Amino acid sequence: MAEPAGSVTLQVAVDAPQHSGLAGPLDYASERALTPGSLVRVPLGKRELLGIVWPSESQPDPGFALKSVAAVFDALPPLNDEWCRLLDFAAGYYQRSVGELASAVLPPQLRELSPEQLAARLRKLDRKPASAAVAPPVRPDLAPEQALAVQRLQAQIAGAEAIKPALLFGVTGSGKTEVYLRAAEAALAAGRQVLVLVPEINLTPQLEARFTERFAALLPQPLAIVSLHSGLTPAQRLQNWLAAHLGRARLVLGTRLAVFASLPDLGLIVVDEEHDPSYKQQDGARYSARDLAVWRAHDLKVPVVLGSATPSLESWQHAESGRYERLTLASRIGGGALPRVRLFDMKALPPSAGVTTALTAPLLAELKARLDRGEQSLVFLNRRGYAPVLHCGECQWKSDCPHCSAWRVFHKRDRTLRCHHCGFTERVPRACPNCGNHDIAPIGRGTERLEEQLAEALPGARVLRIDADSTRRKGELEAQLKAVHDGEVDILVGTQMVTKGHDFRRIRFVAAVNPDGALFSSDFRAPERLFALLMQAAGRAGRDAEQDAGGASPGEMWVQTWHRDHALYQALARHDYVRFAKDQLAERQSAGLPPFAHLALLRAEARTAEAAKAFLSAAAELMHGENVLVYPPVPHAVARVADVERMQMLVEASQRGRLQTFLRSWVPALIALKRDHKAVLRWAVDVDPLSI
Numbered sequence: 001m002a003e004p005a006g007s008v009t010l011q012v013a014v015d016a017p018q019h020s021g022l023a024g025p026l027d028y029a030s031e032r033a034l035t036p037g038s039l040v041r042v043p044l045g046k047r048e049l050l051g052i053v054w055p056s057e058s059q060p061d062p063g064f065a066l067k068s069v070a071a072v073f074d075a076l077p078p079l080n081d082e083w084c085r086l087l088d089f090a091a092g093y094y095q096r097s098v099g100e101l102a103s104a105v106l107p108p109q110l111r112e113l114s115p116e117q118l119a120a121r122l123r124k125l126d127r128k129p130a131s132a133a134v135a136p137p138v139r140p141d142l143a144p145e146q147a148l149a150v151q152r153l154q155a156q157i158a159g160a161e162a163i164k165p166a167l168l169f170g171v172t173g174s175g176k177t178e179v180y181l182r183a184a185e186a187a188l189a190a191g192r193q194v195l196v197l198v199p200e201i202n203l204t205p206q207l208e209a210r211f212t213e214r215f216a217a218l219l220p221q222p223l224a225i226v227s228l229h230s231g232l233t234p235a236q237r238l239q240n241w242l243a244a245h246l247g248r249a250r251l252v253l254g255t256r257l258a259v260f261a262s263l264p265d266l267g268l269i270v271v272d273e274e275h276d277p278s279y280k281q282q283d284g285a286r287y288s289a290r291d292l293a294v295w296r297a298h299d300l301k302v303p304v305v306l307g308s309a310t311p312s313l314e315s316w317q318h319a320e321s322g323r324y325e326r327l328t329l330a331s332r333i334g335g336g337a338l339p340r341v342r343l344f345d346m347k348a349l350p351p352s353a354g355v356t357t358a359l360t361a362p363l364l365a366e367l368k369a370r371l372d373r374g375e376q377s378l379v380f381l382n383r384r385g386y387a388p389v390l391h392c393g394e395c396q397w398k399s400d401c402p403h404c405s406a407w408r409v410f411h412k413r414d415r416t417l418r419c420h421h422c423g424f425t426e427r428v429p430r431a432c433p434n435c436g437n438h439d440i441a442p443i444g445r446g447t448e449r450l451e452e453q454l455a456e457a458l459p460g461a462r463v464l465r466i467d468a469d470s471t472r473r474k475g476e477l478e479a480q481l482k483a484v485h486d487g488e489v490d491i492l493v494g495t496q497m498v499t500k501g502h503d504f505r506r507i508r509f510v511a512a513v514n515p516d517g518a519l520f521s522s523d524f525r526a527p528e529r530l531f532a533l534l535m536q537a538a539g540r541a542g543r544d545a546e547q548d549a550g551g552a553s554p555g556e557m558w559v560q561t562w563h564r565d566h567a568l569y570q571a572l573a574r575h576d577y578v579r580f581a582k583d584q585l586a587e588r589q590s591a592g593l594p595p596f597a598h599l600a601l602l603r604a605e606a607r608t609a610e611a612a613k614a615f616l617s618a619a620a621e622l623m624h625g626e627n628v629l630v631y632p633p634v635p636h637a638v639a640r641v642a643d644v645e646r647m648q649m650l651v652e653a654s655q656r657g658r659l660q661t662f663l664r665s666w667v668p669a670l671i672a673l674k675r676d677h678k679a680v681l682r683w684a685v686d687v688d689p690l691s692i
């Protein structure tokens with residue numbers, strides 16, 4: 001029966017911040033019934049916002065006049081149930097409102113366009129020309145281990161095998177990408193869409209090129225292969241999102257936000273470098289795209305592949321317990337050897353002139369020898385800038401940031417002191433601002449200084465630095481990577497930006513010059529991250545087996561360390577992730593840490609540490625007799641940023657369900673509690689926090 005005009009009550013998810021107390025979808029009146037998942041515009045306070053009609057039971061008459069839906073995006077098919085379930089789950093799990101999460105993950109332009117404008121964009125999609133015809137690609141014959149992995153995945157895709165998340169544990173250069181390509185091919189052939197997630201925007205062009213090369217002939221329709229990440233222009237992002245939503249895009253490649261793409265025929269999810277911390281969103285709704293990918297695949301009963309040479313300990317534990325199926329690629333393509341890892345004992349180094357703590361005499365000699373043979377090398381230092389701090393030898397002044405509990409980093413190129421936390425930037429002073437001494441000097445080194453020192457020590461060498469500073473402008477990174485691939489670079493200096501994922505064919509030698517810092521961090525995940533980073537870095541060396549055969553010197557990695565005997569380095573030297581994981585998991589288990597316990601972190605920020613702490617202490621008071629353990633509030637590792645003090649408090653539960661039950665009642669209580677703590681500027685709950 002058609003209802004009279006204005007009489008339907010709809011639930012609409014809108015971006016009302018959770019802290020406003022408007023947690024769930026809100027009621028609106030509508031002239032006609034709308035399918036759940038329809039996009040609408042609705043009034044909220046003085047504004048008009050994008051909303052999504054949310055699936056719900058039929059609503060009783062509220063007994064008062066509701067505001068009406070202002071406009072309906074009729075031209076756009078509604079988001080489907082599966083998408084709404086994903087949002088519901090993620091919002092609940094990470095303790096945010098559905099509307100807030102939806103607004104964070106939908107293309108920003110959707111919020112700005114009117115229904116007419118959106119309809120015009122949709123028409124524009126129809127006018128996209130098809131790509132030029134290309135020859136079918138040549139596919140390499142699979143190595144035996146690859147073939148086995150592909151076969152297992154194909155069995156799941158074909159429905160011949162029960163669906164179970166697969167952990168593709170493959171050493172660097174073992175051809176994991178080829179396994180993704182074959183699995184994707186099977187899913188595409190079955191008429192399904194494929195979602196491929198990568199941790200870094202930087203890695204998307206390379207991956208897009210590989211997938212396009214493989215599938216361009218199979219998928220000639222316009223927009224059949226698209227990417228989704230925050231580096232796109234708003235118009236591109238909307239276009240690609242729409243293509244996915246309409247089912248035109250068959251293959252979607254993207255960063256963590258792409259896990260929320262609307263994909264009506266989704267049939268396979270790939271998460272490359274699944275251990276990478278970038279999969280965790282670090283503000284707003286702090287979701288883990290990796291974990292949501294696993295949830296989404298489970299919900300849809302489609303296969304998901306998590307790939308890594310150094311899986312997260314969470315995933316590894318699932319493989320050990322049998323919840324995930326482990327698919328192993330133990331050898332490199334072409335039978336190439338993994339690079340030999342040499343732990344270089346800094347204590348044993350005889351003091352000699354001209355030797356700095358990073359560029360030791362033996363390291364320079366090795367780089368020189370490689371240079372003379374025309375081989376490429378990579379020097380890895382995870383710190384950008386020229387030097388982490390400037391120092392006055394007279395009065396001991398240091399270049400601290402006036403707004404943060406951190407040093408300002410010296411950047412020589414533009415002669416600035418820059419705070420990497422709050423961005424505060426000043427010209428480098430000519431003399432010590434404290435005592436006037438002219439002799440102020442940098443302490444320590446970043447990539448910029450390393451680059452300079454290398455160029456001085458090895459005249460004639462073509463040294464290139466790649467880090468966040470050298471790649472600020474669009475296209476710079478691509479150009480720099482191309483120079484490396486084309487052999488126009490002898491020595492590449494870089495941060496972790498260059499250690500991840502790149503298929504460098506010419507690099508034979510990798511040196512990590514100062515990695516010890518993370519060994520003694522208070523964060524229990526620091527060793528896991530360091531190990532992964534160094535394994536990745538090592539993995540950039542000697543990737544081309546033909547060069548091995550061609551008599552080039554063996555691929556090698558040097559680690560300059562003061563702690564040669566540390567178990568982490570010993571495992572690294574043997575490429576023994578399995579042993580490393582076993583040791584770490586034993587430690588985690590005896591300490592009651594994840595994956596054997598489940599954590600949430602309550603963070604609070606205020607002008608004073610006392611105010612932040614008072615809120616956290618009061619929050620702890622709220623939870624009497626609960627099944628969770630609360631640790632005392634502690635300052636954040638960088639306690640003050642931009643004049644704001646940051647405190648945090650850890651909550652631990654033995655089971656995920658218990659933690660969730662607890663959070664469901666605690667978070668609303670925190671919203672109320674905040675009203676009595678006016679000095680608190682911001683607070684947030686981080687579920688499954690990554691850095692502590």
Ligand SMILES: Nc1ncnc2c1ncn2[C@@H]1O[C@H](COP(=O)(O)OP(=O)(O)OP(=O)(O)O)[C@@H](O)[C@H]1O
Nearest residue numbers: 140141142143172173174175176177178333501539
């Ligand atoms: N079966 C195969 N035959 C020949 N070459 C292959 C095969 N599989 C992969 N390759 C090539 O081997 C190289 C390494 O593969 P790939 O980049 O997929 O490794 P990976 O396991 O993803 O490495 P990493 O973890 O270091 O990124 C690539 O250049 C790829 O084209």
Ligand SMILES: [Zn+2]
Nearest residue numbers: 401404419422
């Ligand atoms: Zn600062």
